[in-house]
Amino acid sequence: xxxxxxxxxxxxxxxxxxxxxxxxxxxxxxxxxxxxxxxxxxxxxxxxxxxxxxxxxxxxxxxxxxxxxxxxxxxxxxxxxxxxxxxxxxxxxxxxxxxxxxxxxxxxxxxxxx
Amino acid sequence: xxxxxxxxxxxxxxxxxxxxxxxxxxxxxxxxxxxxxxxxxxxxxxxxxxxxxxxxxxxxxxxxxxxxxxxxxxxxxxxxxxxxxxxxxxxxxxxxxxxxxxxxxxxxxxxxxxx
Numbered sequence: 001x002x003x004x005x006x007x008x009x010x011x012x013x014x015x016x017x018x019x020x021x022x023x024x025x026x027x028x029x030x031x032x033x034x035x036x037x038x039x040x041x042x043x044x045x046x047x048x049x050x051x052x053x054x055x056x057x058x059x060x061x062x063x064x065x066x067x068x069x070x071x072x073x074x075x076x077x078x079x080x081x082x083x084x085x086x087x088x089x090x091x092x093x094x095x096x097x098x099x100x101x102x103x104x105x106x107x108x109x110x111x112x113x114x
Numbered sequence: 115x116x117x118x119x120x121x122x123x124x125x126x127x128x129x130x131x132x133x134x135x136x137x138x139x140x141x142x143x144x145x146x147x148x149x150x151x152x153x154x155x156x157x158x159x160x161x162x163x164x165x166x167x168x169x170x171x172x173x174x175x176x177x178x179x180x181x182x183x184x185x186x187x188x189x190x191x192x193x194x195x196x197x198x199x200x201x202x203x204x205x206x207x208x209x210x211x212x213x214x215x216x217x218x219x220x221x222x223x224x225x226x227x228x229x
Contacts, residue, residue, distance in 0.1 A: 042120075
């Protein structure tokens with residue numbers, strides 16, 4: 001299994017509060033991704049990183065920000081959480097951006113915004 | 115942008131039956147990669163297979179087989195002699211050329227295998 005750890009694994013919080021999810025990898029992979037999984041939508045890309053301090057937006061980036069100060073850590077922040085951001089969040093890593101490289105996923109974080 | 119459609123939302127079979135999960139994709143690129151992932155009830159996502167657009171050979175891995183047909187833009191997944199442990203949500207995904215940063219997933223098919 002790829003060395004990917006997501007924390008926390010579960011979180012319940014209230015609307016309007018800030019939330020930060022952490023993804024930690026031990027594979028020294030350059031590329032890291034944050035997805036959200038919702039029924040009927042599969043997985044959708046929120047943001048990704050192609051190196052330390054290098055990030056870009058994905059398909060559903062509104063309301064989210066990310067940071068990557070070290071190769072091994074990729075943080076996802078909800079500045080002011082809304083109920084529509086209740087979801088399961090997955091971090092993924094990839095060795096390169098070549099399309100033939102599969103992404104490997106963490107175990108997910110279940111986030112509930114009340 | 116590329117698109118992946120998994121029209122089967124849920125499938126239920128009895129153990130030992132064969133089952134095929136459908137995946138239809140759309141892309142304007144001539145070079146692309148298709149993937150299948152499995153998400154068991156425990157929730158993690160497990161990579162199963164990758165196929166590139168230039169290789170239309172079918173692939174078999176134990177009870178699993180994949181049928182890639184460019185003519186119909188399909189990449190279907192068949193489980194032979196299904197087992198209860200095959201119960202999971204299965205996702206098909208597509209990446210175009212040098213853009214693994216924009217992998218698109220289908221909505222997933224939930225497979226339930228009953229004993």
